[in-house]
Amino acid sequence: MINMAEEGDGARDGGRIPAPDQQVANFCQTRRARRTEIAEDYVELIADLIDSGGEARAVDIARRLGVSHATVIKTIGRLQRDGLVVSKPYRSIFLSDAGRRLAEWSRSRHDLVVKFLLAIGVSEETAHADAEGMEHHVSPETLAAFERHIQRQRSNG
Amino acid sequence: MINMAEEGDGARDGGRIPAPDQQVANFCQTRRARRTEIAEDYVELIADLIDSGGEARAVDIARRLGVSHATVIKTIGRLQRDGLVVSKPYRSIFLSDAGRRLAEWSRSRHDLVVKFLLAIGVSEETAHADAEGMEHHVSPETLAAFERHIQRQRSNG
């Protein structure tokens, strides 16, 4: 349980409501992240499938995501429209250069989040589960803090 | 049939492709969280507005979220349908018992995530921004790890 009766840090002195402008900015940033997380999940998964099995097929993506194949086909169409993916009818799916860059970025961020969660004592299973959702909302600054923490812990034994 | 060539190509420790079943579970959990995060944002914000200003009006919510008032009205309708909110036409908005419970839970989780990010050296601004998106994907286990870390740091000076 979490004790939210914990008062007195200066972050929300006298009324916890933040400044409206800042709050708008935060929510807008979050909405922006929400719009891109599906794309990131897809390109990351496609890259993984290609690296480990040689190709990414719609049916494999569907099985991995736990989603119908029709959903995958439609989403792949959008990704292609957005220039992240290349696919020809009835052939398997490839990443464009932009898609590959995004996949590599997503993948490294994902891995760092997992490592960080493990480093602070989260179980393997939960680390992977939580990372899947968290990764899309972790800014470079926070990512850097994660990395620092891992390094610090490593050097301290 | 499904020849998951699951041999570890050593890209990462033990091959980075996870077991399919676990991956499906992770993605499903993430999708579940995505469906509830808007509701959580709303009830949290409504609770904040009520606590700090006495009432929550649609126009205030809209201004805080950076969204049109029509979007807010429609969403409030869904929240009411789902039993999280009570509102009568042309009146301000209140939380049901369930809504209040959800708001308190979301709020405490939010605050803990912010505190944790600050504790590992993230700036105030980024901590608040990232927490807004991350909070919805942090499991109780990870939250507990966050709390442990804060405690540990506090006692170590």
Add this chain to the structure above:
DNA sequence: TGCAGGTTGTAGCCATGGCTACATTTGCTC
């Protein structure tokens, strides 16, 4: 060679979460 079954694609449905434009209601001020 042909066909059965798996894979891919298409069509059409639904809910969500955005938006603009317009209509209605409220409440304050004069």
Add this chain to the structure above:
DNA sequence: GAGCAAATGTAGCCATGGCTACAACCTGCA
């Protein structure tokens, strides 16, 4: 008490991300 500005509500549009059902395509094997 009338009028006006602000708040609320309604209608209708769009894209996204789900789904099922059905159609088309490819391929391996008998």
